[in-house]
Amino acid sequence: MRLRSASLLSLAFMLSAAAVACGGADVAARESAIVAPPGEFDAAAALEYVRKQVAFGPRIPGTAAHRAMGDWLVAELRRRADTVVVQEWVHTTADGQRLPMRNVLARFRREAANRVLYLAHWDTRPISDRETDPALAARPVPGANDGGSGVAILLGVADALKKSPSAVGVDLLFVDGEDWGSFDTGTDVLIGSKYFAEHLPDADYRPVFGVLWDMVGDSIPVFEQEAYSVQAAPEVVQRVWLTAQRLGHGAVFSSRAGIEITDDHLPLHAVGLRVINVIDLDYPWHHRTGDTPDKVSAKTLGIVGSVAIALIRDL
Numbered sequence: 001m002r003l004r005s006a007s008l009l010s011l012a013f014m015l016s017a018a019a020v021a022c023g024g025a026d027v028a029a030r031e032s033a034i035v036a037p038p039g040e041f042d043a044a045a046a047l048e049y050v051r052k053q054v055a056f057g058p059r060i061p062g063t064a065a066h067r068a069m070g071d072w073l074v075a076e077l078r079r080r081a082d083t084v085v086v087q088e089w090v091h092t093t094a095d096g097q098r099l100p101m102r103n104v105l106a107r108f109r110r111e112a113a114n115r116v117l118y119l120a121h122w123d124t125r126p127i128s129d130r131e132t133d134p135a136l137a138a139r140p141v142p143g144a145n146d147g148g149s150g151v152a153i154l155l156g157v158a159d160a161l162k163k164s165p166s167a168v169g170v171d172l173l174f175v176d177g178e179d180w181g182s183f184d185t186g187t188d189v190l191i192g193s194k195y196f197a198e199h200l201p202d203a204d205y206r207p208v209f210g211v212l213w214d215m216v217g218d219s220i221p222v223f224e225q226e227a228y229s230v231q232a233a234p235e236v237v238q239r240v241w242l243t244a245q246r247l248g249h250g251a252v253f254s255s256r257a258g259i260e261i262t263d264d265h266l267p268l269h270a271v272g273l274r275v276i277n278v279i280d281l282d283y284p285w286h287h288r289t290g291d292t293p294d295k296v297s298a299k300t301l302g303i304v305g306s307v308a309i310a311l312i313r314d315l
């Protein structure tokens with residue numbers, strides 16, 4: 001279910017500005033057809049944020065790397081946001097481990113009723129369970145794309161808002177514990193987003209729309225319309241995809257219906273927040289040891305970041 005079909009890839013390229021016959025096109029040629037937009041979002045800085053995160057080591061809850069990354073994140077955001085709210089708690093796993101958890105919420109124009117919520121998970125997976133070799137499967141995921149890319153988008157947005165404040169309120173939420181446990185059984189995953197849903201920052205917290213940015217750095221990006229997002233908040237899917245098309249990224253933000261993906265938007269749906277998931281699961285290093293910064297593209301980060309910023313400026 002994760003493999004992109006050849007026909008879809010062809011369609012995406014027929015729709016792209018560079019409309020070339022792509023039968024034998026190699027990866028580099030296809031990637032070069034995607035032009036990163038100039039503008040407020042600094043794609044090179046975003047790629048540096050990915051490298052910085054990976055350099056801490058795997059951000060597995062309970063480890064020194066996780067603590068150091070969390071401290072860095074809070075410090076970086078305090079330099080950019082009006083208000084930084086840190087939610088700290090201990091999560092007890094199904095097998096009795098006690099994990100220190102931290103969600104970080106960076107708020108811009110806290111008083112504004114008209115708000116946007118962006119979120120990404122900042123933890124990384126303790127095991128590479130998509131590896132077939134058991135020795136590799138036991139290793140942690142480096143989390144350049146899975147974790148790192150979404151955080152980099154949010155930090156790049158924070159930089160842009162620091163330089164040029166928005167007319168509307170913006171909340172950047174970094175959730176912990178997304179990737180700890182089993183998605184098959186739903187055990188000890190989405191920990192931070194569940195906690196946030198139960199501890200919203202205001203009693204009447206209701207952003208106009210929200211976007212979860214996850215795995216948004218692949219060098220050949222295609223974002224299909226994730227099925228739970230379409231079911232729960234179709235108007236938000238429309239808003240995001242139309243904005244991407246207007247910026248010339250209709251080939252990257254495909255109008256094709258995607259599969260259902262269990263991710264941090266689901267606990268937010270459960271409390272009525274209109275949040276969608278922008279995700280490209282078609283990434284060969286997903287939950288593998290090869291999820292390293294060389295697989296993440298500044299061009300892709302630039303495209304996604306420009307859409308994220310345009311959505312704020314347009315609201």
Ligand SMILES: [Zn+2]
Pocket residue numbers: 125146179287
């Ligand atoms: Zn993951």
